[in-house]
Amino acid sequence: MKGLLTFKRIKNHLTFNFNAFCNVLFGQMPPPALSFANPVETLKPSSQHLIDVQQLFKNSILWAVPKHRRTIEKRLGRKFGYITEFYKMLMPRTDLFTCNHCGHYYQRRHLCPNCYKRVKDETTEFQEVIEKELGLDPIEQEVVVLYKGEKTKKPEEFWKGKRIVELKREKPVWFCRNLLQRTTIGNSDCKDVKPSELA
Amino acid sequence: MKCFTSCFYKKYTYTLSRRYVSTSKNVEPLSEIVAYQNNLFDNEQKKQKEAVGRIEKMIIKYHGVPENVTLSMNKGISTPYDCAKHISEMLVKRTGLALVDNTHLWDMHRPLESDCEITFMHAQHLPDPYHFNRAYWRSCSLILGAVISKAFKNDIQPTLHSFPSPNVKSGSFVYDVELSNLPEWTPTENELRILSANMVKLAQTSYRFDRLAVSEELALDIFQDNKFKKEQVPNIAQQSIDKKVILYRIGDHIDISKGPMIGNTDLLGRCTITAVHRLDTKYGHLYRFQGVSLPKGIMLNHFAYSLLEQRAKKLNAARLPDQVNNDMFVPRFSSEDSIA
Amino acid sequence: MNQAEVSQLISKLRIRISPRHKNLKCPEGPQGRLNKLRKTVNALFKYERLELNYTIADETRGYAERLISEAIRHGDTHKPTMEMADYWIEEKQLIHKLFKVLVPRFSDYKTSYTMLYRAPKAYPDIVYPRSVLELRGNPFPSILPQRIDQRNFIHNILLEEAKKAYRAEKYEQITKSLNEQDVVDK
Numbered sequence: 001m002k003g004l005l006t007f008k009r010i011k012n013h014l015t016f017n018f019n020a021f022c023n024v025l026f027g028q029m030p031p032p033a034l035s036f037a038n039p040v041e042t043l044k045p046s047s048q049h050l051i052d053v054q055q056l057f058k059n060s061i062l063w064a065v066p067k068h069r070r071t072i073e074k075r076l077g078r079k080f081g082y083i084t085e086f087y088k089m090l091m092p093r094t095d096l097f098t099c100n101h102c103g104h105y106y107q108r109r110h111l112c113p114n115c116y117k118r119v120k121d122e123t124t125e126f127q128e129v130i131e132k133e134l135g136l137d138p139i140e141q142e143v144v145v146l147y148k149g150e151k152t153k154k155p156e157e158f159w160k161g162k163r164i165v166e167l168k169r170e171k172p173v174w175f176c177r178n179l180l181q182r183t184t185i186g187n188s189d190c191k192d193v194k195p196s197e198l199a
Numbered sequence: 200m201k202c203f204t205s206c207f208y209k210k211y212t213y214t215l216s217r218r219y220v221s222t223s224k225n226v227e228p229l230s231e232i233v234a235y236q237n238n239l240f241d242n243e244q245k246k247q248k249e250a251v252g253r254i255e256k257m258i259i260k261y262h263g264v265p266e267n268v269t270l271s272m273n274k275g276i277s278t279p280y281d282c283a284k285h286i287s288e289m290l291v292k293r294t295g296l297a298l299v300d301n302t303h304l305w306d307m308h309r310p311l312e313s314d315c316e317i318t319f320m321h322a323q324h325l326p327d328p329y330h331f332n333r334a335y336w337r338s339c340s341l342i343l344g345a346v347i348s349k350a351f352k353n354d355i356q357p358t359l360h361s362f363p364s365p366n367v368k369s370g371s372f373v374y375d376v377e378l379s380n381l382p383e384w385t386p387t388e389n390e391l392r393i394l395s396a397n398m399v400k401l402a403q404t405s406y407r408f409d410r411l412a413v414s415e416e417l418a419l420d421i422f423q424d425n426k427f428k429k430e431q432v433p434n435i436a437q438q439s440i441d442k443k444v445i446l447y448r449i450g451d452h453i454d455i456s457k458g459p460m461i462g463n464t465d466l467l468g469r470c471t472i473t474a475v476h477r478l479d480t481k482y483g484h485l486y487r488f489q490g491v492s493l494p495k496g497i498m499l500n501h502f503a504y505s506l507l508e509q510r511a512k513k514l515n516a517a518r519l520p521d522q523v524n525n526d527m528f529v530p531r532f533s534s535e536d537s538i539a
Numbered sequence: 540m541n542q543a544e545v546s547q548l549i550s551k552l553r554i555r556i557s558p559r560h561k562n563l564k565c566p567e568g569p570q571g572r573l574n575k576l577r578k579t580v581n582a583l584f585k586y587e588r589l590e591l592n593y594t595i596a597d598e599t600r601g602y603a604e605r606l607i608s609e610a611i612r613h614g615d616t617h618k619p620t621m622e623m624a625d626y627w628i629e630e631k632q633l634i635h636k637l638f639k640v641l642v643p644r645f646s647d648y649k650t651s652y653t654m655l656y657r658a659p660k661a662y663p664d665i666v667y668p669r670s671v672l673e674l675r676g677n678p679f680p681s682i683l684p685q686r687i688d689q690r691n692f693i694h695n696i697l698l699e700e701a702k703k704a705y706r707a708e709k710y711e712q713i714t715k716s717l718n719e720q721d722v723v724d725k
Binding site: 100112116136139140145 | 639683
């Protein structure tokens with residue numbers, strides 16, 4: 001009974017004075033929901049007056065609605081992303097090249113995965129062997145890892161001052177030790193030029 | 200953040216903006232003669248393919264990157280391109296030329312004839328991409344010929360003369376052309392740019408270089424509208440071992456050349472037509488079109504490339520078209536180009 | 540005023556060091572970050588080649604290079620250097636290695652003492668960019684393959700010829716101008 005009256009009052013105020021209505025809602029009067037004294041009243045089917053007010057709550061007050069039109073720039077930005085930040089379009093990669101040594105693809109400015117894997121496997125083996133050999137003693141000499149039969153190739157003085165660790169394996173084909181080392185061997189005297197039509 | 204999909208698709212297909220397409224009637228090419236030529240070419244190609252008869256197998260050995268492989272291919276039909284397709288996509292894309300048994304240079308779309316060892320050559324072939332470079336230069340000349348024959352308006356008829364032996368060190372590749380109705384012509388900057396753009400556009404359409412060894416009569420038939428080529432054909436046929444004339448076709452343009460060409464026009468990377476010089480020869484006024492180009496995959500900054508362009512602007516000192524016994528057709532031990 | 544030469548106070552490292560350090564995501568804060576880096580520097584001296592995430596590798600590179608350069612400048616009798624080495628190197632046998640092996644190795648170097656490479660992406664597993672940090676002069680097989688001789692590639696040939704042509708032209712011009720001068724002088 002009391003609830004019905006409240007709603008009637010709200011509706012009356014709404015029709016004549018919106019401010020008064022708001023005052024009613026948020027000012028002195030408690031929210032309509034709490035002023036239901038008689039629960040039985042609530043179970044009654046809502047009357048025409050109630051429906052009206054409910055409809056008003058649903059339609060006239062707009063919540064969470066766009067205030068301004070989204071510009072085309074913003075829309076496109078959301079849709080396709082931003083080139084400088086996060087571009088959503090699929091772009092072809094232009095930084096994949098073919099390794100001249102193994103023929104696999106590699107990323108520009110990165111190592112070739114195929115070539116690197118080879119080196120990595122070899123390196124981990126070396127590192128294991130070295131760690132085992134040297135243990136926790138103070139390390140005072142340069143370490144050199146040699147394959148089967150490499151030690152005898154060079155004279156004794158060559159290995160002076162170096163700690164030799166031996167691997168009981170054949171040297172792999174791709175391992176080239178003399179990449180950056182200087183040698184005392186001069187340029188070859190051989191005059192053959194291959195192929196015969198060199199540019 | 201780029202997506203790490205290995206997408207090797209062509210991102211942009213060149214479509215000429217509608218604003219720049221001429222609506223003039225002058226621009227449409229003469230298609231009848233071209234259709235006739237291509238018809239003859241197709242028929243001969245078909246005939247030669249049928250002449251193979253029963254298909255036999257041959258063993259092809261490949262040593263190289265990414266792995267050594269032995270293939271069983273069809274004799275007289277399978278080409279080095281097919282072999283590459285069996286091995287790796289990377290080889291298919293980058294290879295321009297094949298080397299058979301370390302002696303014969305072989306076009307990528309030319310059928311192999313017997314058991315052999317094959318090597319693929321590309322722009323960064325080690326130790327020396329010399330043969331690839333020469334084949335590439337030769338192909339550029341041919342593509343230039345194709346571009347010229349379609350570039351001019353209807354009232355100017357380009358008659359292609361020939362191109363000299365490729366010389367990469369000269370700094371430019373060359374094609375000599377006669378342009379009727381144009382006695383005095385110096386191309387403007389824009390015209391040169393258009394030619395360059397046309398060349399790149401043609402290259403991007405990925406035409407194969409179809410090679411065909413053809414009898415003298417058929418060659419004369421194909422080139423009946425080209426007075427220069429008609430004269431050259433008998434000379435060439437005489438000088439070759441098996442009296443055949445070797446023709447190459449890109450799309451619908453057919454031309455004569457002895458040497459191996461690269462497999463596909465899309466190996467053309469950057470390209471510029473740098474100059475057109477007027478030559479006074481016994482045939483009249485011929486125009487020497489010169490250009491410089493780099494294959495796809497070769498990186499060069501724009502300043503260094505501009506230096507190459509500048510050099511290519513100077514007249515190429517290759518033999519003039521009226522020099523008798525032009526060294527383009529030097530007889531060899533066999534009709535194929537070979538290295539010692 | 541007597542202003543010290545700031546550039547002479549500490550040794551100049553031949554690597555790029557960013558103005559701000561990376562936080563390295565440590566729950567213990569800055570001290571945790573230093574602990575992490577200390578372990579990595581230690582490992583670098585021990586194993587001489589490490590595969591790490593790029594950020595950590597970049598950070599340790601700075602510390603490792605600084606340590607080595609201090610060791611080279613002051614030697615092993617200098618107390619502050621020894622204390623620094625003691626802090627940064629956890630396994631004490633490596634302190635011997637630093638002063639007896641690495642210092643002689645690097646004392647004449649005009650380049651950096653370490654190399655940092657970008658490792659291939661282990662797609663699709665690992666998200667963070669990987670790298671390989673190594674001390675130069677290590678006994679392992681080289682990471683970079685043998686350099687290709689690119690002299691015969693088409694662009695280099697064209698450039699060589701262009702250079703020769705340009706030079707020939709220049710010489711001609713010079714001789715011409717000299718001849719003209721001679722004529723004028725006479």
